[in-house]
Amino acid sequence: MRCVELDGTGGPEVLVPGIRPVPEPGPGELLIKVLACGVCGHDLLARRGLLGAPERAVLGHEIAGVVEAVGPDVGDGADLLGRRVSLVQRIPCGHCPDCLAGLTTLCRQGQGFYGEDVPGGYAEYVLATTRNVVPVPDSIPDTAAAILSCAVGTGYRALRRAGTREDDIVLVTGAGGGVGVHTVQIARHLGAKVVALTGSPGKEQALKDLGADAVLVSPDAREVRACVGDLGGRRGADVAVELTGGPTFPLALRSLGPRGRLVLIGNTEPAQLPLDPGLAILKELTIHGSAHADAGDLAEVVELVASGAVTPVPAKVFPLEEAAAAHRAVEQREVAGRAVLVP
Ligand SMILES: [Zn+2]
Ligand SMILES: [Zn+2]
Missing domain, CATH: 3.90.180.10 (Medium-chain alcohol dehydrogenases, catalytic domain)
Structure with a gap:
């Protein structure tokens, strides 16, 4: 062969x-x-x-x-x-x-x-x-x-790990990448409000078309806070799905509100990450790691795609x-x- x-x-x-x-x-x-x-x-x-x-x-x-x-x-x-x-x-x-x-x-x-x-x-x-x-x-x-398993199922599993619910405000970092574009769609399908973070200005419209309520290009913490506030998040986001690893981790963590959940699924630039224990303690944050989809996740993703709820990006x-x-x-x-x- x-x-x-x-x-x-x-x-x-x-x-x-x-x-x-x-x-x-x-x-x-x-x-x-x-x-x-x-x-x-x-x-x-x-x-x-x-x-x-x-x-x-x-x-x-x-x-x-x-x-x-x-x-x-x-x-x-x-x-x-x-x-x-x-x-x-x-x-x-x-x-x-x-x-x-x-x-x-x-x-x-x-x-x-x-x-x-x-x-x-x-x-x-x-x-x-x-x-x-x-x-x-x-x-x-x-x-x-x-x-379906890697680019779609990884985000599906991560959002499930974080217990994503209707009306949650979900931040997705690295949203313009192969996993990100599908995570945005699935979060939206779950009824969440989605803030997509990307480093690529050219991907802003595409992310809006996929269902992001807001798209922020390389924002700072103040911009994220203001955006989450506009969506009704009084004290921060409920879920952050961290796809890039190092570059956006501190921002994602700081953007979470009380009882916020962070899910680490990407590690594009492997490095040690700064974690402020005070922040995690006082806000009672949860940090999840989430690996790849399992066969059960994949079967559910197949259903989501077949029903039209999620469209794999061409x-x-x-x-x-x-x-x-x-x-x-x-x-x-x-x-x-x-x-x-x-x-
Ligand atoms: Zn892969
Ligand atoms: Zn085994």
Whole structure:
């Protein structure tokens, strides 16, 4: 099969075309013919050697495909033959204490994360299990199905972790990015009032069109406070979804009102973050970490998209062999929404 693999670490030029055998599904495994694979910010960090990708890794964890074959002992998985599916990016084991408790995102005993522990979706085929695939209806195109777990499901899970309710005021930082544009839509769908923060003036109108009640471009704390006040937040926002990590963390934390909830889901510029304990104590703040979607979240996201409540932001499509060009385009912020590779 054709694939794109890492030839060292560094710039986009280290992504090179390769040929590998089509993987054989083992017991409990499904062979997935890849229809589309999203290019995530995570992939850019992995390519630069900042994450755990091994030598000659095949990156890509935002995968949609067709179940083309099944291994032995797949149980109900046989019913999935020929079905289009969207994949969760980490394969849980299904039998460790975390999995048995339903906490599959915490499992570290399964096959693991695509592009790092197992070969990813920059290829014609990948392996999966019934624990990390969710069927998608025909109404959802391949390029959208690919990004449902990471770009849509991550924000969905984060908003749920924060117990987001109707009429909450929700701040979304890094709102113009691939996860942000969907988090804004989902927060709005949950009935919240949404303040979108972005560093890109060019994304202001697009974020309003997606349902943000207000869009602030690189604001300071005073501007955020005034905006939240205009939306009826007397003493600050109820929820902040922090997508960038370092740059906006202090602002997001300070913008929360009493009993505010902050959810950390992005870490684009890994660094230690300043935390004022007095602020957290006196306002009785809660800080959540939220990882990727699990299969239950993904199934709910599929429903939200199929019903039209959330619209995956259209992607720019690149042929698989042009993965390097796709990385370059994402790095130079030429892509609004997601870049998606199609084998
Ligand atoms: Zn991703
Ligand atoms: Zn497990």
